[in-house]
Amino acid sequence: MRSTLAYTWIAAATAACVAAPLAVSANPVSDAWITTKVKVRLIRNPGIAPLNVNVDTHDGFVTLAGTVTTEDGKREAARQALRVDGVTNVANELRVEPKAPTGV
Numbered sequence: 538m539r540s541t542l543a544y545t546w547i548a549a550a551t552a553a554c555v556a557a558p559l560a561v562s563a564n565p566v567s568d569a570w571i572t573t574k575v576k577v578r579l580i581r582n583p584g585i586a587p588l589n590v591n592v593d594t595h596d597g598f599v600t601l602a603g604t605v606t607t608e609d610g611k612r613e614a615a616r617q618a619l620r621v622d623g624v625t626n627v628a629n630e631l632r633v634e635p636k637a638p639t640g641v
Contacts, residue, residue, distance in 0.1 A: 566623030568594040575599055575624070578617040584610045585617075590631065592618070597625035604634045 572594045579587040590603040599618045605611050615629040 566597070568596065571597065571599065571621055571623045574621045575601075575618045578621065579614060582613060582617060585614050590614060594624075597623050598628070599624050599626070600628040600630060602630045604632050606634065606636050608633055 572592050575592045575594070576587060579585050579590055579592070584607070585605060589605065590601060593600045593602070599621075601614055601618060605614060611629060611631045611633055614631060615627045618624055618627045
């Protein structure tokens with residue numbers, strides 16, 4: 538009886554220790570993972586030059602900074618970020634800088 542009780546207590550304590558870190562984290566997806574997924578979505582979008590966009594994530598809150606060439610590109614970048622699992626909100630600080638005309 539004593540050994541069964543001891544094993545039950547050990548199992549309960551182990552389960553509590555394993556579950557505790559999961560309960561503390563409100564966002565089970567890491568910020569690094571979110572940042573990477575947002576960048577991948579931007580790379581796959583032909584209307585956005587991803588090298589001109591910086592993505593920063595803190596507790597699921599994504600900040601987009603840098604430049605895009607159109608208002609549509611700015612809106613689309615925010616839409617793509619919001620589609621990533623774990624993103625809670627997006628601050629779209631992208632600046633629109635149209636391409637300079639080429640050739641005369």
